[in-house]
Amino acid sequence: MTKVIDQRKKDHLRIALSPTITSQKTAGFEKWQFIHNALPEINFSDVSTETSFLGKTISAPFIISCMTGGETMGKNLNIELAKAAHHLNIPLGLGSIRPALEDASKIATYAIARETAPHIPIMANIGLAQLIQGQSIEKVSTLCTQIGADALAVHLNPLQEVFQTDGDTQFAGGERVLQQWIREFPLPIIVKEVGMGLSLNLLYRLESMGLKMADIAGAGGTNWVLVEEQRLPENDIKKEVASSFSNWGETSSYILENYKGSLSLVASGGINDAMSAAVALALGAKHVASARSILLSSDKSGAKAIIQKLETWQLTLKTSMFATGQSSLKSFIGNTALLRKN
Numbered sequence: 001m002t003k004v005i006d007q008r009k010k011d012h013l014r015i016a017l018s019p020t021i022t023s024q025k026t027a028g029f030e031k032w033q034f035i036h037n038a039l040p041e042i043n044f045s046d047v048s049t050e051t052s053f054l055g056k057t058i059s060a061p062f063i064i065s066c067m068t069g070g071e072t073m074g075k076n077l078n079i080e081l082a083k084a085a086h087h088l089n090i091p092l093g094l095g096s097i098r099p100a101l102e103d104a105s106k107i108a109t110y111a112i113a114r115e116t117a118p119h120i121p122i123m124a125n126i127g128l129a130q131l132i133q134g135q136s137i138e139k140v141s142t143l144c145t146q147i148g149a150d151a152l153a154v155h156l157n158p159l160q161e162v163f164q165t166d167g168d169t170q171f172a173g174g175e176r177v178l179q180q181w182i183r184e185f186p187l188p189i190i191v192k193e194v195g196m197g198l199s200l201n202l203l204y205r206l207e208s209m210g211l212k213m214a215d216i217a218g219a220g221g222t223n224w225v226l227v228e229e230q231r232l233p234e235n236d237i238k239k240e241v242a243s244s245f246s247n248w249g250e251t252s253s254y255i256l257e258n259y260k261g262s263l264s265l266v267a268s269g270g271i272n273d274a275m276s277a278a279v280a281l282a283l284g285a286k287h288v289a290s291a292r293s294i295l296l297s298s299d300k301s302g303a304k305a306i307i308q309k310l311e312t313w314q315l316t317l318k319t320s321m322f323a324t325g326q327s328s329l330k331s332f333i334g335n336t337a338l339l340r341k342n
Contacts, residue, residue, distance in 0.1 A: 027220025027270020028253030029279045032339045040325035047321050049314055051329050053287060054121040054150045054188060059089040060314045061281060061329060063289035064306070065215075065268055066093035066125040066153060066192075075109035079116055081294070083303035086117035088310055093123045093153060093289065098130055100143055107146055114148030123190060124149035128156050129168035131177050141186050151188040153215065154178065159196055159245065163228035163238050179209045193217035194224050195269055197250030203259055213264040215289060216256070219249030220270025222292045256283035257336075274316035281317070284334040 049060040064085050067077065074095060085092040092113060100106040113122055124144045126135070131154065144152060156174075161167035182189045191198070191206055192215030198206070206214055229242035252269045259265065267285035271277050277288040297305040326332040 025219055025247040025249075025251060027218060027272075027276065028251045029270065029276040031253065031342050032279045032283070033342060034278070034282070034320055034324055034338055035340050036323055037325040040322060042322065042325060042327045044318075044322050046327045047318050048328055049317055049321070051287075053091050056119070056121050056150070057089075058091060058121070060310075060317065061285075061287040061333075062088075062277065062310055062313060063091045063093060063266060063268075063287050064294050064310075065289040065291035066123070066155070067095050067291050067295060075112055077295075077298060078109060078113045080298050080302040080306065082113040082116035082120075084298075084306035084310070085120050087303070087307050088314075089120060090310070091121035091123065091287075092117065094125055094147070094149070096155075097124050097126055097140070097143055097147070100147070101126075101130075101135065101139065107143070110147040121150045122148060123151045123153045125153040125155060127168070128154050128174050128178060129161060129171065131181060132170060132172075132174055133168070137181065137185055144187055149187065151190055152181075152185060153190045153192050154181065155192050155194050156198075157194040157196075157224065159248065160194055160224040160228060163225050163232070163242055165228075165231065167228075175205070175209070182210050188212065190215055190266070192266070193269075195219065195222050196224075196248060197252065197255055197269060199250050200255065200259055203255070203263055203265075204261055207261045207263050211263060213266065215266040215268055216250075216252055216285075218252030218255050218267075218269035219247070220251050220253075221268070221272065223248075252280065253283065256280060256285055259284065274313040275320070277313055278317050278320040279339065281329070281333050282335055282338050284336075286333060 051058060051061050064081050081092055094110050094113060100110055158171050161169045190213045191211055195217055197218035198214055198216045225242050225245045229239055232239045252267055256267060264286045266287045266289050267280035268289035271288050271290045272293045280288050294306055297309045321332050324338045
């Protein structure tokens with residue numbers, strides 16, 4: 001089973017670089033524009049993008065999202081991602097820790113991130129399907145300690161599992177299990193989708209379960225049904241079915257615009273450029289996360305390219321704040337009065 005999972009992770013990294021696996025719908029951020037303030041009454045030097053995440057001060061509300069781990073390729077990528085996150089002082093999400101739970105020799109491919117970046121917030125990641133199957137809170141907690149994680153992201157990916165070879169599609173009882181983990185796990189739990197979005201109804205359900213933070217991972221970015229479609233044998237009927245789900249899901253901008261609850265939201269899914277990130281924050285996201293656009297950068301020249309990309313994002317955000325008269329993220333985040341819908 002470990003070899004199968006390793007190959008799956010390698011396939012995911014390779015396919016994720018393909019332009020054919022993005023959703024046919026956009027995340028919707030292009031429908032919004034900032035209202036220019038030509039008399040901002042602040043100095044550019046006064047604008048600060050500093051904020052906090054999991055109790056740690058970070059330089060900008062950006063997160064390098066969960067991608068990989070568990071094999072050599074993943075270890076090397078985690079080193080580059082951690083170098084960039086350390087330099088930028090922003091959080092890093094690790095890929096699914098399932099391989100390390102099944103094979104202790106894989107732990108080092110995740111722990112390398114903390115060794116490389118000793119002070120940043122780091123999130124481990126596991127699928128709800130594994131928790132439903134009886135994964136031990138104690139075992140996962142121990143592993144999180146071993147790799148130096150500050151929180152555990154639990155990903156909900158039922159649609160992806162349908163199209164994944166030997167996917168785990170037993171989600172009955174998931175709400176009860178998730179609520180138990182939210183209540184009992186010693187680290188903060190962050191619930192996330194993987195590109196189909198957390199609907200408004202589900203966000204309110206999660207809120208009632210005691211959850212504090214969710215990553216909406218909306219439609220408009222990488223479509224994991226299409227990723228899995230490329231891994232299926234040519235004669236598998238699921239290859240034909242997959243195309244029907246190429247534009248499935250809740251878009252990131254719609255979720256942010258319409259959610260009125262108390263969860264702290266991370267916006268991902270279609271955050272492919274700096275202005276989309278800025279709009280997502282003004283729509284109410286506390287932080288924004290990206291995976292594929294970061295992966296595309298790392299494929300060019302590792303940490304150096306990631307740093308350059310995210311420094312560009314930070315300057316774009318700072319400039320957007322200045323040009324709308326906002327010196328702090330406290331007044332910028334969720335301030336929809338700064339936006340006009342096209």
